[in-house]
Amino acid sequence: MSIGQAPPGSNVPTPPSPAPIAMDVVERVGNTMTLSMGPQHPSTHGVLQVVVEISGEIVEKLEMEIGYLHTGIEKTCENLFWTQSSTGIERMDYLNPLGNALCYMLGVEKLLGITEQIPERASQIRVLLCELSRIASHCVWLGTGGIDLGAISTFFYTFDIREDILDLIEVSGGARMHPNYLRIGGVNGDLPDGFLVKLDALIDKFPIRMRELRTLLQNNPILRDRMIDVGVIDAKEAVTWGLTGPSLRGSGIAYDIRKAYPYSGYESYDFDVPTRTEGDAYARFLVRLDEMDEAMRIIRQVRKRLVRPGPIMIDDPKIAQPAKETIALSMEALIHHFKIVSESFRVPPGDVYQAIESPRGELAYYIVSNGNNRPWRIRTRPASLYNLQALKVMAPKNLIADMVVMIGSLDPVFGEVDR
Amino acid sequence: MPSSQQPSIAGSALDPTAVRPDLDDADIVRVSPSDLYETLVSLRDAGCSMLLDIGGVDYLERAPRYDVVYHLLAMPLAAASVAQIGRPRRVRVLVGVSEGEAVPSIVALWPSADWPEREIFDLFGIAFTGHPDLRRIQMPAQWVGHPLRKDYPLRGPATEATPRPAFASKSNVPAGTPPSGKVAAALQKQLARMRASDGASS
Numbered sequence: 001m002s003i004g005q006a007p008p009g010s011n012v013p014t015p016p017s018p019a020p021i022a023m024d025v026v027e028r029v030g031n032t033m034t035l036s037m038g039p040q041h042p043s044t045h046g047v048l049q050v051v052v053e054i055s056g057e058i059v060e061k062l063e064m065e066i067g068y069l070h071t072g073i074e075k076t077c078e079n080l081f082w083t084q085s086s087t088g089i090e091r092m093d094y095l096n097p098l099g100n101a102l103c104y105m106l107g108v109e110k111l112l113g114i115t116e117q118i119p120e121r122a123s124q125i126r127v128l129l130c131e132l133s134r135i136a137s138h139c140v141w142l143g144t145g146g147i148d149l150g151a152i153s154t155f156f157y158t159f160d161i162r163e164d165i166l167d168l169i170e171v172s173g174g175a176r177m178h179p180n181y182l183r184i185g186g187v188n189g190d191l192p193d194g195f196l197v198k199l200d201a202l203i204d205k206f207p208i209r210m211r212e213l214r215t216l217l218q219n220n221p222i223l224r225d226r227m228i229d230v231g232v233i234d235a236k237e238a239v240t241w242g243l244t245g246p247s248l249r250g251s252g253i254a255y256d257i258r259k260a261y262p263y264s265g266y267e268s269y270d271f272d273v274p275t276r277t278e279g280d281a282y283a284r285f286l287v288r289l290d291e292m293d294e295a296m297r298i299i300r301q302v303r304k305r306l307v308r309p310g311p312i313m314i315d316d317p318k319i320a321q322p323a324k325e326t327i328a329l330s331m332e333a334l335i336h337h338f339k340i341v342s343e344s345f346r347v348p349p350g351d352v353y354q355a356i357e358s359p360r361g362e363l364a365y366y367i368v369s370n371g372n373n374r375p376w377r378i379r380t381r382p383a384s385l386y387n388l389q390a391l392k393v394m395a396p397k398n399l400i401a402d403m404v405v406m407i408g409s410l411d412p413v414f415g416e417v418d419r
Numbered sequence: 420m421p422s423s424q425q426p427s428i429a430g431s432a433l434d435p436t437a438v439r440p441d442l443d444d445a446d447i448v449r450v451s452p453s454d455l456y457e458t459l460v461s462l463r464d465a466g467c468s469m470l471l472d473i474g475g476v477d478y479l480e481r482a483p484r485y486d487v488v489y490h491l492l493a494m495p496l497a498a499a500s501v502a503q504i505g506r507p508r509r510v511r512v513l514v515g516v517s518e519g520e521a522v523p524s525i526v527a528l529w530p531s532a533d534w535p536e537r538e539i540f541d542l543f544g545i546a547f548t549g550h551p552d553l554r555r556i557q558m559p560a561q562w563v564g565h566p567l568r569k570d571y572p573l574r575g576p577a578t579e580a581t582p583r584p585a586f587a588s589k590s591n592v593p594a595g596t597p598p599s600g601k602v603a604a605a606l607q608k609q610l611a612r613m614r615a616s617d618g619a620s621s
Contacts, residue, residue, distance in 0.1 A: 066534075067557040075566055079573060110442050236496045239469050242531035252498030259501045261509075273501050349435040353444045353490060353511060366474050366488060370435050379474030379488070389534050418557060 039068050046414030059395050069418035077378045081344030090178045093416040095137040098129045099358045101182040107354030107367045108184050111347050121310040122186035123264040128302040131295040136165040137359035138292050145408040164202045185320050186313035227282035231394045231406035242386035245361025250284035252277040257357040269298050281409035344373040384412040445511040456523045467491035470529035475539040479569040483515035524550035542567035
């Protein structure tokens, strides 16, 4: 007896069978068939609807629908203080919140003209946390990308690393994912005791975990078969479609903003920009794996510099909140605290384009200030949006089964695409 | 205040781009919409091969009211090392657009302009002539208004004009269908027993 049928002997009337659901998901036109994937599809890494025109199993054409996660963060930021906007901005690319915040802070600091005054230690902490976030973000990509291909155990290996990194972020900023730890002019509070011990443990553990991951995945015949020659995009097309980050470097162009337009002292660190020339999903996969190692190389260098203590916030009472213990003792500190909290500070008029290298590519904010205490406009350049758009040129002539591999290889984050 | 019903229009008629100090983030070119296409073609031919971004800004009290902001980057079109790329040239092209004025679409120059142009159309209401598929991208298709305009209300009855999407009122079960299933049947039984005992006692 199935659920829904009346039990024998009872006088409950049998309900009418539900009306059949209209099958408007599949439509046939001529020799091709139009198929809708998503938006609630586990393999699309978020809410993405892809309408694919297939001939047999070959993708002929595709259209994408985005905007399911549109939350109007840019509009919200226009009505918040300069100091408050970072809360929303951290939530755009939710796998790299600290990178988003850093990009915004750098832009505002440029408008304020205080870029040169940011303490060295604050920049070091920012670089450390951003590189940790890069590894954590690539861990999510590798874990979920592995699940797409049936390699479920990868997920547990990568999320083990990510958990350690989120612990470190929690220790430093107080929250796991959106700590709002970076501030205009520096960072909020120095690293606590015990942070470096935890960091050292991760630095020791990471190479072992990476070796395991590479053994599991890199030469795995199933993975190679699924990824090699899938979603190929050559250098010229990658540039005209605006690809950045690992997706562009998988096509051979070593464009990395940390090298091209260095910020936060990246020019003083020794690291390489991994590239591949094949331009397929496997190339992007290898580039990201190498990038995780390079990020750890930077982290080890920052670790050596972090032993020197120093200020972590700019010495300007108009921008930096006074230390809590001074508020009870100094009238001026109390006034400055009150002013910053109640009406923030004013930023000189002007516009600036500030870009950073996020795990997905060139993340940039075009910030316009009209001299007020709120931003006039914050335009995001979302790397995921441009990377994802290139699927239109990447997917045709591939198998429908490889769609998830291609979407995964571009690593889109829909918080950033839709904002 | 951030939560006010009215949009906050702080500051006077403005053009921050005119008073900006040199921040050395990009070369700046300001053109009129009629010269835009030729300017972008010549910049592309001069090596600015990548369209980084297209954004919109609403200055409300300024004439022309909007700015459409293009960012271009000089990228090599073949495999290149870090040293070969160096510090690539970045160009910002600003176009002042009046209310109701259209901007030529550059999808033919850079296919990646498709989505950002649709986004500006959606959120600012600026039309792009020659765009192959100009429709809303972030907001629902039936939406009324352009949310990133400065005179768009932050809160209020903006949803009255926007009908609920069809799927929200769609159900597989016809209205008035009695609940089914084992739990429902047990409840019905219980209810019947209670009614019977009520009837017996009264």
